[in-house]
Amino acid sequence: EAGVAQSPRYKIIEKRQSVAFWCNPISGHATLYWYQQILGQGPKLLIQFQNNGVVDDSQLPKDRFSAERLKGVDSTLKIQPAKLEDSAVYLCASSSLQHGGELFFGEGSRLTVL
Amino acid sequence: GDSVTQMEGPVTLSEEAFLTINCTYTATGYPSLFWYVQYPGEGLQLLLKATKADDKGSNKGFEATYRKETTSFHLEKGSVQVSDSAVYFCALSPYNQGGKLIFGQGTELSVKP
Numbered sequence: 197e198a199g200v201a202q203s204p205r206y207k208i209i210e211k212r213q214s215v216a217f218w219c220n221p222i223s224g225h226a227t228l229y230w231y232q233q234i235l236g237q238g239p240k241l242l243i244q245f246q247n248n249g250v251v252d253d254s255q256l257p258k259d260r261f262s263a264e265r266l267k268g269v270d271s272t273l274k275i276q277p278a279k280l281e282d283s284a285v286y287l288c289a290s291s292s293l294q295h296g297g298e299l300f301f302g303e304g305s306r307l308t309v310l
Numbered sequence: 311g312d313s314v315t316q317m318e319g320p321v322t323l324s325e326e327a328f329l330t331i332n333c334t335y336t337a338t339g340y341p342s343l344f345w346y347v348q349y350p351g352e353g354l355q356l357l358l359k360a361t362k363a364d365d366k367g368s369n370k371g372f373e374a375t376y377r378k379e380t381t382s383f384h385l386e387k388g389s390v391q392v393s394d395s396a397v398y399f400c401a402l403s404p405y406n407q408g409g410k411l412i413f414g415q416g417t418e419l420s421v422k423p
Contacts, residue, residue: 199353200353227408227409229410236415236416237415237416238314238399238401238413238414238415238416239354239399239411239413240413241410241411241412244408244410246408251408251410252407252408252410287353287354289354291409297403297409298356298359299356299409299411301353301354301355302353303352303353304353
C-alpha cells in the first residue's frame with residue numbers, strides 16, 4: 197500500500213513570495229491533516245479535512261495560508277505572501293476509521309524563507 | 311487548552327542502557343495518548359498508543375502506561391540499541407475532536423555503541 201505522498205520535498209523562496217505544497221493521502225483515507233513543524237518543536241495542526249469539508253482550521257493563519265481538498269482526495273496548502281517565520285517542515289497526514297483512526301504521515305515538505 | 315510536555319533533549323545513552331522519556335499532559339475529558347518516532351530522514355511513525363487509563367501500549371521493546379492520576383505517559387525501554395536513535399514525540403488526541411493530535415516538543419535520543 198502506498199504511503200502519504202508529498203511534494204516538493206524542499207523549497208527555498210524569498211519573503212513575500214508564494215509557495216504551494218501538494219499532498220496525496222493513502223487511498224481511501226477520508227481524513228487529511230496539514231501540520232507545521234518548526235525546527236525544535238513538535239508538529240502543530242494547521243487544518244483538518246473530512247472528505248472535502250473542513251473540520252478544524254482554528255490555527256491556520258488565514259491572512260496568508262489557504263488549503264483546499266476539492267475532490268476529497270489530494271490537497272494543496274498555499275502560503276502567500278510568505279514570511280521568515282513560515283520556515284518549517286509542512287507535514288501531511290491521513291487517517292481512516294478502518295485503521296483505527298491512526299494518523300499516517302508523509303515525509304514532509306521543508307520550506308526555507310530567506 | 312490541551313497540551314503535552316516532554317522532557318528536553320538531547321538524551322545520550324550507551325547501548326543496552328535503560329531509557330525513560332517523561333511525558334505529561336493537560337486535557338479535559340479522556341484523551342488517547344501516543345508516542346510517535348521520527349528516524350533520521352524519515353516521516354513520523356506511530357510507536358505505541360493507549361486509549362484509556364491504566365492501558366499499557368507496547369511495541370519494539372518500548373512501553374508506556376496511561377496514568378490518569380499523574381497525567382503521565384512516560385516512554386521506557388529496558389535496553390536501547392543504536393538503531394533506536396531518533397526523535398520521540400508524545401501526543402494526545404482529545405476526546406471527540408475528530409482524531410487530531412496535539413504533540414509535545416519532541417525528545418532527541420542518541421544511542422552510542
